[in-house]
Amino acid sequence: MKQGQVFKIHSDFYYVDDGVNIFECKIREVLKKQKEKIFTGDFVNFENGVIESIIPRKTFIPRPGVANIDQIIIVSALKEPDLNLNRLNRYIALAKYYKIPAKLCFNKSDLKWDKNLKEKILSIYKPLNFEIVFTSAAAHAGIEEFQKLLDGKTSVLCGNSGVGKSSLINAVNPDLNLRIGAVSAKTQNGTHTTRHCEIIKLDVQGSTRIADTPGFSNMKFDFLLPQEVGALFDEIAQYSCKYSNCLHISEDGCRVLANLAQIDESRYAGYLEFVEEARGYKEKIKYEGTKKESAKKISNNRTLAKISGKKRQSARNTLKQSLNKDIEV
Numbered sequence: 001m002k003q004g005q006v007f008k009i010h011s012d013f014y015y016v017d018d019g020v021n022i023f024e025c026k027i028r029e030v031l032k033k034q035k036e037k038i039f040t041g042d043f044v045n046f047e048n049g050v051i052e053s054i055i056p057r058k059t060f061i062p063r064p065g066v067a068n069i070d071q072i073i074i075v076s077a078l079k080e081p082d083l084n085l086n087r088l089n090r091y092i093a094l095a096k097y098y099k100i101p102a103k104l105c106f107n108k109s110d111l112k113w114d115k116n117l118k119e120k121i122l123s124i125y126k127p128l129n130f131e132i133v134f135t136s137a138a139a140h141a142g143i144e145e146f147q148k149l150l151d152g153k154t155s156v157l158c159g160n161s162g163v164g165k166s167s168l169i170n171a172v173n174p175d176l177n178l179r180i181g182a183v184s185a186k187t188q189n190g191t192h193t194t195r196h197c198e199i200i201k202l203d204v205q206g207s208t209r210i211a212d213t214p215g216f217s218n219m220k221f222d223f224l225l226p227q228e229v230g231a232l233f234d235e236i237a238q239y240s241c242k243y244s245n246c247l248h249i250s251e252d253g254c255r256v257l258a259n260l261a262q263i264d265e266s267r268y269a270g271y272l273e274f275v276e277e278a279r280g281y282k283e284k285i286k287y288e289g290t291k292k293e294s295a296k297k298i299s300n301n302r303t304l305a306k307i308s309g310k311k312r313q314s315a316r317n318t319l320k321q322s323l324n325k326d327i328e329v
């Protein structure tokens with residue numbers, strides 16, 4: 001049995017790289033039946049063009065489905081589209097949620113952008129210990145620094161459409177010639193040029209790999225509880241408050257509120273926004289929980305109703321008889 005990494009998926013075909021060769025594989029029927037889904041980045045055992053099993057994943061991002069990523073490089077544009085710190089904070093929090101280290105890249109430095117922005121970025125994210133690079137894929141500036149971030153790891157590039165993720169990969173390795181899309185002049189948004197997730201080797205040995213993706217989708221924090229959001233912000237998580245489920249909004253003895261001056265405004269604003277989204281989730285599960293509860297009651301009643309009083313009596317008699325039998329023996 002061979003081992004390799006799925007680097008690309010096209011409809012029913014899985015492209016597996018064993019380090020030397022590339023194999024076009026199908027997936028074993030029994031895996032399909034077990035509803036085992038294979039993602040780009042999965043290491044698999046395979047033989048004769050058939051994937052037999054998946055090796056347990058180190059890390060996993062569900063949307064876009066990509067597995068075994070060492071780090072997330074969050075790419076933002078300084079301009080076109082304008083830098084959006086809220087978006088950036090979302091990506092950072094998502095990376096934290098998936099337990100994957102993040103590094104920050106600010107691209108399109110060749111354009112005319114507000115130079116105060118650099119100070120601002122450094123003042124917010126340096127104290128949080130992020131590695132930060134400023135690049136221009138177009139003018140080939142900062143590309144070596146960008147490349148250093150990637151060295152020896154499997155990275156996934158995340159960031160909004162049009163920020164220049166594919167352009168940066170092309171700048172590192174022009175031979176790849178990945179498709180690049182224009183940013184709409186009207187909306188300042190990209191056009192979702194990259195549609196598939198693919199892992200690309202950036203050196204001959206294959207020790208540095210990069211996944212070009214269409215970016216995370218479903219960016220809302222509507223899948224966790226409000227009290228879980230604080231753990232996604234290092235500068236908030238470091239404080240222990242009087243109440244362990246403190247939301248750091250207006251509670252007594254809140255250490256976060258006492259130290260609010262130390263926390264960047266845009267980061268705290270992001271935190272509050274994500275807590276609001278998580279509240280929506282809490283309401284939803286509460287509602288669904290009640291729905292499930294009442295559905296259970298109905299079905300319970302139905303089972304009770306099915307067994308008539310007479311039948312229940314006879315069932316009890318049978319039980320008694322068998323008990324008696326046991327005693328007799």
Ligand SMILES: Nc1nc2c(ncn2[C@@H]2O[C@H](COP(=O)(O)OP(=O)(O)OP(=O)(O)O)[C@@H](O)[C@H]2O)c(=O)[nH]1
Pocket residue numbers: 107108109110111135136137138139159160161162163164165166167168179180181182183190191192193194195213214215
């Ligand atoms: N001025 C300037 N333009 C850039 C730079 N990098 C990328 N662009 C342009 O920005 C547009 C979008 O680039 P892409 O590389 O397709 O962006 P992407 O992040 O891969 O976008 P999606 O695949 O849609 O998620 C293209 O028109 C690029 O030419 C840069 O450093 N400076």
Ligand SMILES: [Mg+2]
Pocket residue numbers: 165166167179180193194212213
């Ligand atoms: Mg792209």
Ligand SMILES: [Zn+2]
Pocket residue numbers: 241242246247248249251253254255256257
């Ligand atoms: Zn608190």
